Amino acid sequence: MKIKLTNRERRAVMASCVPALMTALGTPVSAMHIMEGFLPQTHAIVWGVVCLPFLVWSFLSIRKIVSQHRKAVLLLAMMGAYAFVLSALKMPSVTGSSSHPTGTGLGAVLFGPAPMALLGMIVLLFQAILLAHGGLTTLGANTFSMAIAGPFVSFGVYQLCKKLKLSRLVAVGLACGLGDLFTYCVTSVQLALAHPGQAGVLASLTEFLSIFALTQIPLAIVEGILSAIVVMMLESFAKPELREIGYLVKEGN
Template sequence: MHIMEGFLPGIWALVWFVVAIPVISYGALKTARLARNDELNKSHIAVAAAFIFVLSALKIPSVTGSTSHPTGTGIAVVLFGPAVTAFLSAIVLLYQALLLGHGGLTTLGANVVSMGVVGPVAGWVVFRALNPYLDLQKATFAAAVIADWTTYLVTSIQLGVAFPSGSGVAGVVDSIVRFASVFSITQIPIGIVEGALAAGLIGYIAMSRQSITTRLGVTA
């Protein structure tokens, strides 16, 4: 996550922007509609965005010589779905690229696709599958963990296709596996911790607003 400025070849940077922009645009429209229709949504959108920013800004030293961090998208995708999460992630990643030196402008599309689009979609699918059977906190825990892990898997794919270790499909696959192996050392435990934090926060939100559980269709 946070592929640095100028790291991707130009063609791949462009490809990921083409993928990200329509999702971000739809997410912006949906976010505006939610905020306009319900005043309570404004505060929850702000909380979800802050959760993404704070967690994804953490830089945890990795045994591989790099750094890892949570993604923070679990709360947003549980409360508002993948499109809104993509829009909030884009704002966070743009801010971090400009002011914190995390990621970059040329790689913004790739970073949004991994952290703001595909990761949250995977988390949302897991949440929707589990929420009829588990309570809100357990379903959120699973969604946040899967969103985190999927983000880093997608980043591994992005790096693997851009920098294959050899020719052909075998070189791409080998490179993807290498990148994923490096990320997994620290990201597996980080994802679990992130899931616990997301579960705790969603439990607090639900406790203060019992209508949340009804809207999300969870058991408790």
């Protein structure tokens, strides 16, 4: 059943797409949490199972950190609450929407990727229940993209930059920006795998990637700059704490 459109009608359809696109530009894709109920059951379960080994590993690592110094539990809790509060941060308006940074990349740079998995999951649970960002059935998928994949990339990039002897601020900025970008790619892959069109997974992947790129690429750049400023502030105001968590150990200053 094909509907023939005249040129004029086609133009009308094109024009009617504009508001839709504008909405796309202005949507609260809010750090790319997949919303509640958006993933089919099997996908929800599989992503949860994929997260499980990371969470166990994360739990063991947190237990080890805490048994070595008890104060760390409060620092970790502060970092978790901080990641949550970042979602309330008044952000420079990017493409009309005020999206927010994830904060897990910064956490991975400061604490390493291991504790961030569990911490990120708790924060995501809180965001789902208190803010309705993300959801319970999509908790596994969101944890994987935001609390496991992103922090790992951030941490890797940060270590690499350190090896290359880049300045620390550049390293932090790159690490957090790329971590954010990777989170968005993983989320797009998850969405495309869950809802492939007739043209297959790849076609819908490009669709999701290109629609969300509108908000996520500027956001990633902003998150990189922000994280660099945050670390700069921390170095001038919170040196003892940074030394305590092992971020400033080897510099000896």
